[in-house]
Amino acid sequence: MKSTIEVSDKLFELYHRVHRLVNESMRDQGVSLARSKFLFFLSKLGPCRSTDIAEALNFAPRTVTEAIDGLERDKLVLRKPDPEDRRAKIVSITEVGRVVMEAAEHPRKLLIEEIFSALSDEQLDQMHEIVSRLVAKADEIRKRKEDGTVAGETAAE
Template identity: 50%
Template sequence: MAEQGASLARTKLLLFLHKRGPARAADIADFFDNAPRTVTEAIDGLERDGFVARTPDAHDRRVKQVSITDEGRRVLGETEPLRQDLIDAVFGALDADERAQLSSTLAKLLTALDGLDGGDTRTR
């Protein structure tokens, strides 16, 4: 992936834009549950490399829409199979029952995290 100027994180963001279409940085941050600054820095790098473009929002001139470029689609086409192979290699070690159990366990953990009140959990 690095040879194409991409990483797992960059490929995920490009895939998001490819599937969903143009989006605001805030919406991308919400989707990936990242800090807005983290997403802005990622978008800056992708824009610098020509993989995404920012354009004014038609409804709110204060907002920019981020969209994947032709170059971004080209890189995604080269890196997405590698990303999928990595996922298959990791999760392929589990049989269907184990994957279902993992999914259930992760869902429970996410529910527990969502239920926290934002306080310091180290003292609980």
Template identity: 90%
Template sequence: MKSTFEVSDKLFELYHRVHRLINESMTEEGVSLARSKFLFFLSKLGPCRSTDIAGALNFAPRTVTEAIDGLERDKLVVRKPDPEDRRAKIVSITEVGRVVLEAAEHPRKQLIEEIFSALDDEQLDQMHEIVSRLVVRTDEIRRRKQEGAGNGASR
């Protein structure tokens, strides 16, 4: 029987290998996995402030600003003044950004299908159940830690 650490290490190894392979394939199509996260977010939710992006993607504001600078330079997004706050800018995906995102999504989906084709339907269902349980447990632990930090901060 494998230890929890052996299984955990194998899971992290899988994640990193899949991430690297997908990033390489998407980059060949014109947008890295990291940049595609920004484009995907803007594509789904529409124009928004960079602070909204930072909060949603859990990135530092400076990281988001630098990423948007690069995306804007490549004409994948555009910044316009926020009509409600003259200090802020609204970021939108451009048509070029949509085309690049769509082109990069194809190899990502194709690779995921190819990787997971190693499992039959029953194994996929089992893996989904196992990973779902781990997600729930992770959320429980995070919530417990946040509640504990909140209690300690009030002392």
């Protein structure tokens, strides 16, 4: 039986390999995975402040500002003054940004499909259930930490 550390290490290995492959395939289409996160976010939620982006993506405000600077320079996003706060700017995706994002999304999906084709439908369902449980547990631990609840070691459920 594999230890939890061995399984965790294998999950991290998978994540890093898939991340690298996806990033390379998207970069070939003109946008890195990191930059595409901003474009996907703006495409999904619409125009918003950079502080909203930082909070939603859990990035430092300075990181978001630098990313938006680059995206704006490449004409992928547009900044306009916030009508409710003259100090703030509203960031929105441009039509060029949408085209680049959609072009990068296609190879990403193909790559993910190819990787996960190693699993049967039943295995995919099982993996989804297992990963969902792990995500829920991680969220529970994060909430405890944010609430300042001190907890000892938790037993496997």
